[in-house]
Amino acid sequence: MSSGKWEVAGSKGKKNNANASKKLSKKQKKDIAAKIPTAESAESESFAMNNPLKEHQNIFNLMKASEDSGNLTSSDTENQDTNVPKVKAPKAKAKKKVSAVTSAPKPTPKSERDALKQEIDSINLEELKRLVSDVRQKFPKHPIVWLKDILSYLQMKIKVKESDPGLMFYETGYPLALCTKNLQQFLGSIIREINDQNIVNFYIECLKSYAAEIRRGSTGYSYRILLQTMSMNCPKTNGQVVMGVLQHLIEDSLKRPKECIALLWCLQLSPNIKLDTQLKVWFTWMLPTIQNSKVEKPIQDYIFNCLDALIKEVKQTQSKVELPYSDFFGYLDLVFSPNNNLHPHIQTLMASSLDDVKDLAFSYQPEKRLRSFFPSLLIRLHTAHGPDRGVLLRYLVECLERDDHCFALWIQLYEKHLNDSHILLDHIHQNWTTMVKKFSRPALKSTLEHIVSALTPGTGKAKAKESARKSVELASDMIHAIGSPVKSAFKLTLLIVFVLVTIYVLHDVKEFGSFSKSRTGRLATAALQHHAVRTAIGSLSEYKNTVHKLGVKHAPLVMEYIDTIVMSVSSTVAFFITTLQSNFNYVLDNRHDILNQISGKLCCVSTTIYNMIMSWFTPEHQHWIHKTTSYYAGITQEYAIAGYEQCVLIYQQLVQWIMSNFAAEPSTVEKMKETVLSYVQSSTSTVNFYYEKFVTTFLA
Numbered sequence: 001m002s003s004g005k006w007e008v009a010g011s012k013g014k015k016n017n018a019n020a021s022k023k024l025s026k027k028q029k030k031d032i033a034a035k036i037p038t039a040e041s042a043e044s045e046s047f048a049m050n051n052p053l054k055e056h057q058n059i060f061n062l063m064k065a066s067e068d069s070g071n072l073t074s075s076d077t078e079n080q081d082t083n084v085p086k087v088k089a090p091k092a093k094a095k096k097k098v099s100a101v102t103s104a105p106k107p108t109p110k111s112e113r114d115a116l117k118q119e120i121d122s123i124n125l126e127e128l129k130r131l132v133s134d135v136r137q138k139f140p141k142h143p144i145v146w147l148k149d150i151l152s153y154l155q156m157k158i159k160v161k162e163s164d165p166g167l168m169f170y171e172t173g174y175p176l177a178l179c180t181k182n183l184q185q186f187l188g189s190i191i192r193e194i195n196d197q198n199i200v201n202f203y204i205e206c207l208k209s210y211a212a213e214i215r216r217g218s219t220g221y222s223y224r225i226l227l228q229t230m231s232m233n234c235p236k237t238n239g240q241v242v243m244g245v246l247q248h249l250i251e252d253s254l255k256r257p258k259e260c261i262a263l264l265w266c267l268q269l270s271p272n273i274k275l276d277t278q279l280k281v282w283f284t285w286m287l288p289t290i291q292n293s294k295v296e297k298p299i300q301d302y303i304f305n306c307l308d309a310l311i312k313e314v315k316q317t318q319s320k321v322e323l324p325y326s327d328f329f330g331y332l333d334l335v336f337s338p339n340n341n342l343h344p345h346i347q348t349l350m351a352s353s354l355d356d357v358k359d360l361a362f363s364y365q366p367e368k369r370l371r372s373f374f375p376s377l378l379i380r381l382h383t384a385h386g387p388d389r390g391v392l393l394r395y396l397v398e399c400l401e402r403d404d405h406c407f408a409l410w411i412q413l414y415e416k417h418l419n420d421s422h423i424l425l426d427h428i429h430q431n432w433t434t435m436v437k438k439f440s441r442p443a444l445k446s447t448l449e450h451i452v453s454a455l456t457p458g459t460g461k462a463k464a465k466e467s468a469r470k471s472v473e474l475a476s477d478m479i480h481a482i483g484s485p486v487k488s489a490f491k492l493t494l495l496i497v498f499v500l501v502t503i504y505v506l507h508d509v510k511e512f513g514s515f516s517k518s519r520t521g522r523l524a525t526a527a528l529q530h531h532a533v534r535t536a537i538g539s540l541s542e543y544k545n546t547v548h549k550l551g552v553k554h555a556p557l558v559m560e561y562i563d564t565i566v567m568s569v570s571s572t573v574a575f576f577i578t579t580l581q582s583n584f585n586y587v588l589d590n591r592h593d594i595l596n597q598i599s600g601k602l603c604c605v606s607t608t609i610y611n612m613i614m615s616w617f618t619p620e621h622q623h624w625i626h627k628t629t630s631y632y633a634g635i636t637q638e639y640a641i642a643g644y645e646q647c648v649l650i651y652q653q654l655v656q657w658i659m660s661n662f663a664a665e666p667s668t669v670e671k672m673k674e675t676v677l678s679y680v681q682s683s684t685s686t687v688n689f690y691y692e693k694f695v696t697t698f699l700a
Contacts, residue, residue: 113170116160116221117178123157125183132190143194147202147226150190154222161219165262166302168309175221176228184229191233199234203227204245207266211249214259224265231269238269247285254294261302264289268306275321278310279360283327291334293341300346308349311356321360325372328361336380336388358395362402370403375413381420393427400439407443411450414471422467425451429474436482445482451475506584 131153132146139145167174176184191199210223231237246266253260267285268278282303289295290303314321334340335351342350362370377396384392399406414421428435436444452475455468508518515521527533551559587594610629614622 112160112163113174113178116158116175119158119160120175120178120183121180123154123179123183125180125186128153128183129186143198144202146190147194150187151206151222151226154225155219158222158225159219160221161217162221162262165214165258166265166305168302168305173228176225176232179225187226187229188233191230196234196236199230200236200239200242203230203234203237203242206230207242207246207249207263210266211253211259211263214262215256220262227266228269243267243285250285250289251292254289254292254299255296257296257298260296260299264299264302264306275310275314275317275319279321279323279327282307282310283323283330287327287330287334290346291341295341297343297346300343304346304349304353308353311353311360314360320364322364323357323361325361325376328357328373329376331357336384354391362398366402368403370399371405371409374399374403374406374409378410378413378420378424379417381423389423393424396424397428397435397438404440404443407440407447411447414451415454418465418467418471422471425471425474429478432478432481441482445479448475448479448482452479503584506581507588509581510585510588 128150131149135146135149164170171177179187206223206227210220210227213220213223236242246263250260250263250267253263264286267281286303286306290300313319331350332354334342335347335354340347361373374396377392377399381389381392381396400410410421410424452472455472455475505518505520508520509515512518512521516525528537548559551562614625617625
């Protein structure tokens with residue numbers, strides 16, 4: 001190049017090589033020849049990775065025999081069709097070959113299972129064992145070659161194509177479940193002999209090849225059977241490495257629904273078939289996939305159908321599954337999000353399944369786990385609107401109902417999330433009659449009291465916010481209305497006693513003709529004649545007259561207005577008592593006629609219902625029903641008569657006791673004290689008697 005001419009690279013290289021070969025001695029040449037690898041050493045050292053393997057002779061022979069049995073060779077075609085022009089012969093030959101080799105019958109979905117079962121049954125297990133034995137003898141250090149030959153054999157035998165890439169209409173374990181037990185055991189034994197790393201590598205290779213086969217429209221049942229077998233016998237095929245590769249393949253196939261659905265099916269090949277594991281796979285891998293903007297509608301349908309099938313299985317088996325906090329809120333936020341890339345009908349279906357997902361999350365130890373859900377549900381209230389807010393409020397109420405610790409969390413979060421807490425408090429206030437029955441009254445009352453004390457502005461503090469002021473009003477209102485079970489029971493008891501006393505007084509007045517002549521009137525008169533009572537009444541009269549004189553002197557119009565109100569109220573009360581007494585007298589005088597009318601109406605209604613029910617049955621059943629009804633009606637009548645007689649006896653004894661103690665003689669306060677003391681003493685002596693008897697019998 002320095003002399004101004006082009007340099008010839010080839011000649012220089014040849015000269016250098018020639019000179020180098022001349023300088024080498026015979027001994028050096030022998031050493032170099034010894035270092036050159038032979039074919040045998042290449043087979044023994046990483047042969048499968050460094051050199052492409054030729055197709056095994058046994059597999060080749062099997063496939064060659066199947067082709068020869070179904071196709072005519074070119075020589076036979078030429079001998080048979082001698083009159084056909086030579087130009088048309090290649091076309092006819094090619095057409096015949098394509099129709100015989102490449103075209104396969106397309107079974108309908110109903111016959112697909114039967115066709116696949118027939119092809120699996122055609123597998124000769126002994127032939128497969130011989131094939132694997134030959135391959136193992138020739139390549140003992142290359143187990144991947146064994147698996148490749150098994151896959152080739154399955155591809156040769158199974159040619160049915162999948163009509164449903166997700167296999168949603170088949171049982172669990174399909175298509176491996178169609179294989180015989182001997183075939184499953186043989187495949188499992190081969191896989192268990194191979195180390196896990198080789199199985200994982202071959203599993204990843206199968207996934208990639210399977211995706212490519214589906215892309216080309218080829219059959220994939222052979223891959224599915226082998227993938228299921230490896231997944232069942234090697235748990236590491238469900239590790240992070242395999243899942244990462246599978247997730248990458250799914251992301252690349254989002255625009256190809258059939259391929260993507262088939263790969264999503266591969267996600268569920270878990271050796272641990274517990275429902276917890278299946279739900280974890282769905283929420284970890286499928287939930288992020290469904291919200292991808294590139295996902296087609298069939299893929300979203302398949303992903304939702306997988307969740308729906310899992311929910312139905314949980315309900316049927318009544319299993320206890322633990323859905324984590326993060327998975328539940330991932331699903332909740334996807335449903336509530338306005339820009340979630342879901343198709344409208346999938347959005348509707350997932351919203352309708354939200355309660356089922358909530359049941360999965362809330363069903364496991366709700367008294368301890370719901371406290372972790374409450375804060376996140378509360379802070380989402382102000383952003384939710386319409387039906388979404390109603391759903392969140394319903395879930396918050398359930399948390400408060402089933403986990404009392406949520407009230408303590410609510411107290412801590414109230415001031416920080418004032419608007420959200422006010423929405424929940426207002427919801428409880430609006431549905432107070434139903435809410436108060438669900439919650440723990442002490443926990444609810446302490447929460448309301450804390451809200452009032454924390455949000456009430458003290459002296460020197462700034463004016464409270466509008467939501468805080470309204471919260472204080474609602475909490476105060478509910479504190480007054482909450483009451484307690486003891487107070488409610490006491491009020492109910494007082495009401496019952498008041499009704500019974502009123503009935504007794506009305507009956508007493510009706511019996512004697514006036515209140516003054518009745519037993520109650522005489523008892524009241526005797527009580528009013530007591531010295532202490534007369535003194536108290538006299539003092540009240542003096543105070544009343546003094547107040548009235550002062551009122552007339554200083555505020556005559558006000559006193560006149562008060563006197564008018566008192567007169568109207570007293571006249572109204574007198575009219576009410578008179579009307580009540582007259583109606584009670586009418587009912588008491590005509591009680592037999594009223595009871596007869598009521599019993600007649602009841603008999604008519606019961607007869608109509610009885611005849612209608614009897615018309616639904618045959619004559620034999622009608623006879624049995626009539627006999628059974630008559631029997632139990634007779635027993636009921638006997639017990640009713642006995643109970644009525646007992647009530648009458650108790651009533652007569654009560655009347656006799658009242659007559660002998662209060663009505664026969666003028667009743668005084670001292671006599672009532674003596675009567676009460678006598679009953680207390682008799683009760684005390686009875687209790688002491690039984691206590692001494694118990695001590696002497698059991699503790700002596």
